[in-house]
Amino acid sequence: NAGVTQTPKFRVLKTGQSMTLLCAQDMNHEYMYWYRQDPGMGLRLIHYSVGEGTTAKGEVPDGYNVSRLKKQNFLLGLESAAPSQTSVYFCASRGHRNQPQHFGDGTRLSIL
Amino acid sequence: GNSVTQMEGPVTLSEEAFLTINCTYTATGYPSLFWYVQYPGEGLQLLLKATKADDKGSNKGFEATYRKETTSFHLEKGSVQVSDSAVYFCALSDLSGNTPLVFGKGTRLSVIA
Numbered sequence: 001n002a003g004v005t006q007t008p009k010f011r012v013l014k015t016g017q018s019m020t021l022l023c024a025q026d027m028n029h030e031y032m033y034w035y036r037q038d039p040g041m042g043l044r045l046i047h048y049s050v051g052e053g054t055t056a057k058g059e060v061p062d063g064y065n066v067s068r069l070k071k072q073n074f075l076l077g078l079e080s081a082a083p084s085q086t087s088v089y090f091c092a093s094r095g096h097r098n099q100p101q102h103f104g105d106g107t108r109l110s111i112l
Numbered sequence: 113g114n115s116v117t118q119m120e121g122p123v124t125l126s127e128e129a130f131l132t133i134n135c136t137y138t139a140t141g142y143p144s145l146f147w148y149v150q151y152p153g154e155g156l157q158l159l160l161k162a163t164k165a166d167d168k169g170s171n172k173g174f175e176a177t178y179r180k181e182t183t184s185f186h187l188e189k190g191s192v193q194v195s196d197s198a199v200y201f202c203a204l205s206d207l208s209g210n211t212p213l214v215f216g217k218g219t220r221l222s223v224i225a
Contacts (some may be wrong), residue, residue: 006153033212042201042217045158050210058212090155094213098144098163098205101213103155 006104023091032074117215135202
């Protein structure tokens with residue numbers, strides 16, 4: 001049971017570099033989400049998707065882009081990384097209404 | 113809009129003590145309610161859930177009852193262990209289920225032997 005898989009698990013970038021975080025789920029879930037979690041803070045929603053080909057902005061979308069070309073994958077992109085984007089990023093997915101969200105193990109991203 | 117308020121942490125307890133973490137919510141209709149747990153260095157895991165008023169969710173000795181009259185979903189455990197040290201998040205899902213879960217800010221629990 002893979003569930004929600006995030007790659008990579010760790011990454012260090014220099015300011016201005018770009019990268020893509022991959023989230024894959026094998027539960028045929030419609031809804032997928034990207035969050036960031038900073039020390040001492042809760043989860044903040046970056047972007048989410050309610051189905052293949054759809055995306056929507058969350059609470060803190062600036063500096064990030066997303067794509068959901070396939071139902072099982074949800075990509076989070078940083079076009080020009082900034083130190084303020086140093087964080088732990090979590091992906092989650094959910095099937096139907098009233099169902100819980102299932103989370104990946106996180107990607108720890110440091111931007112120097 | 114919908115919101116979740118959790119008690120501020122950190123909470124420090126001795127092993128075998130009784131735990132209560134308060135959670136209250138604001139929502140229209142009858143949301144579903146969840147408690148998640150995050151162990152150090154890991155992602156969030158569902159701990160328990162309740163989908164209608166007076167439902168009691170339970171798992172691993174933890175319990176929470178969906179109280180519509182007080183709009184609360186307090187987490188309780190009769191006897192905590194060191195292994196329960198983690199961050200606990202309360203969350204709600206609105207009636208439509210089409211919007212993301214709304215999370216509280218989390219409560220850090222430390223249990224000392």
